[in-house]
Amino acid sequence: RWENCVRIDPPELGESFGIMERFIRDCIPDDAGIKERLRKAVSGRKPFRNFKYVIDGSEYRQKWFDFRQGQLERLVADYLNSLDIDASAK
Template sequence: MMDFSKYPKELIKSIAEEIDMGMICFLNTDTLEVESVLGESYNACDDFEDFYQEVYDKVDNWVNVIRIEPLQSWQSFKIMEDFIETCISDDDSIKKRLWNAISKSKPFQNFKFIIDDSQYRQCWFDFKQSKLEQLVLAELCPPDMEL
């Protein structure tokens, strides 16, 4: 079994929260320092490149760094599907509504509209956070990596 103790739970949680907001995270694996910059979803804002230049310069000087990207839309969609499949009972009418919502245009908006006004809201946040943390761990500790 792999030892993940090199990466504190709070660090994993923090990176997961950052990528959930669309940020790109850089982790210095020697010091466990994290720096974040806006991800590609913010590309329309050219001024941010200059704003984050200091961060880019700092990260360029790190010897051992891991770059963790925000989720692609297909990954976020898969998390929604997994949530519907595993966390909602088949006999609950909201399950069918959610499947229907994500099968139409604007699936993320539709899903959010339904889930935010349901008893599953907190369950969704917890599920999504857990999945994000698993993805961060997978980035930090690929299967072939020894800690």
């Protein structure tokens, strides 16, 4: 039934940007050369495109997809909880 549905919009640009920054900070080792390339990618013009370009050609690509999925699931769960809806209910 449609009256029981909840519309969840995609994250705003600021939140999506924060997800990329957290990934760089928390998931890429400091000694990995790609860390600086990713930092530069998100600090210039067109950060989303540049991040994608760098990450797609790296060994961290799948780690990025897994991290982003987990972050999006957390956002959805937090939103549902704010509506007093149990996110773990099926």
